[in-house]
Amino acid sequence: MAVNLTNDDLEENLVNAENDIDIIFDGETYEYKEKRKKLEDLKIQKHSWSLSEIYQKIKADTVNLAPIYQREEVWSAQTQAQFIESLFIGIMIPPVYLAEIRPKNPLESIKYEVVDGKQRLISIFKFFKNELKLSNGLQYYGDIFLNSTYSDIEAKYPEEIERVLSSVIDLYVIAQNADPEIKYDVFARLNQGNIKLTQAELRKAIYASELTNIIYREVDKIDTNPEFEKAFTKTDRNRFRHLNRVYQSVAYVEQYRVAQEENKDSIMFADYNSRPRDMINLVLQKYQSSDTKKLINIDDISKITLITYQLKKELHENPVYREIESENELPRTTEFSIDCLIPFYSEISNPTCQKQILEKLYDNQDYLKTFERSPSTTSMVNKRLGIVYNEIFE
Known part of the structure; x- marks a missing residue:
């Protein structure tokens, strides 16, 4: 009709x-049947990377935080600080979604672009790079972490830093060979937050x-x-x-x-x-x-x-x-x-x-x-x- x-x-x-x-x-x-058949080629692999691995992959540009289609950094310094505090608390962090980008040269390494979770990864990277000073808004560590950088905390509380660096976040990687129509729908379904792509x-x-x-x-x-x-x-x-x-x-x-x-x-x-x-x-x-x-x-x-x-x-x-x-x-x-x-x-x-x-x-x-x-x-x-x-x- x-x-x-x-x-x-x-x-x-x-x-x-x-x-x-x-x-x-x-x-x-x-044709729903045809679309369901295309789902057979959709591969979403789960990875669990430590925060240390995530930092190293971003630093090496293996994970691209700034693909053209992504939003700029939108979290405030306070929101970033509260997120970092969540890592010290041990709160379970929502998974991050990445898109696989395979190189034309098979000898080169696979890279990834952030689909969902960019603000979280930016906060992690900035903190470990000493570009984020934990500001107001801390609810549990305000007395010892306020106005501190990663290096400040690492110098005084190395055990806390070691624990956080070894903690893991789940990441789901959308394979590049997925059918573009299905891949488009996956991106759209992930894109259901307050700021939609x-x-x-x-x-x-x-x-x-x-x-x-x-x-x-x-x-x-x-x-x-x-x-x-x-x-x-x-x-x-x-x-x-x-x-x-x-x-x-x-x-x-x-x-x-x-x-x-x-x-x-x-x-x-x-x-x-x-x-x-x-x-x-x-x-x-x-x-x-x-x-x-x-x-x-x-x-x-x-x-x-x-x-x-x-x-x-x-x-x-x-x-x-x-x-x-x-x-x-x-x-x-x-x-x-x-x-x-x-x-x-x-x-x-x-x-x-x-x-x-x-x-x-x-x-x-x-x-x-x-x-x-x-x-x-x-x-x-x-x-x-x-x-x-x-x-x-x-």
């Missing part, structure tokens, strides 16, 4: 450039590649340009929606070219199936592999990023397009419009050309009708693409 969505529902879901949660259109459902952060964790690194750098570079200050709101940037928007643009370019490679006269997106999330993940996964044929030149990422920002800026700032949405009670059209325009980024590289095309599209009733009902379905997405193609080439 199809899910009926109100305009408010669509507005909420489309702000993030795609649906935050899967919305099922046209009666399509997931965004889709962009999850993707950077799961689909890390040369492509995602370049996209991150290009977005970071163009985002400092005052010209595009209003292309994305502060909330968008805090939620990494600008990064996710470029992931999405790259995916739509790639899948348009895939369809054309199969049939040069094809005006459609390959493997869309009414699920933008799945298509984007498919493309990012594809660019992790060294064996898969890729249709986007890495050098073109800067162009795709720039034109995405240009389109976003024009659609976001131009009151004409906002008024059309309001008068016609249409769902937010910005992201859908970028999706069907970005495959032709070479043809619309000039901002004047972009404005002319947008004016034609938003004056085209057939184009506007594609937003009125189930705008994310395969048929509507490809219909918009065809209209854009005709406006550009005919």
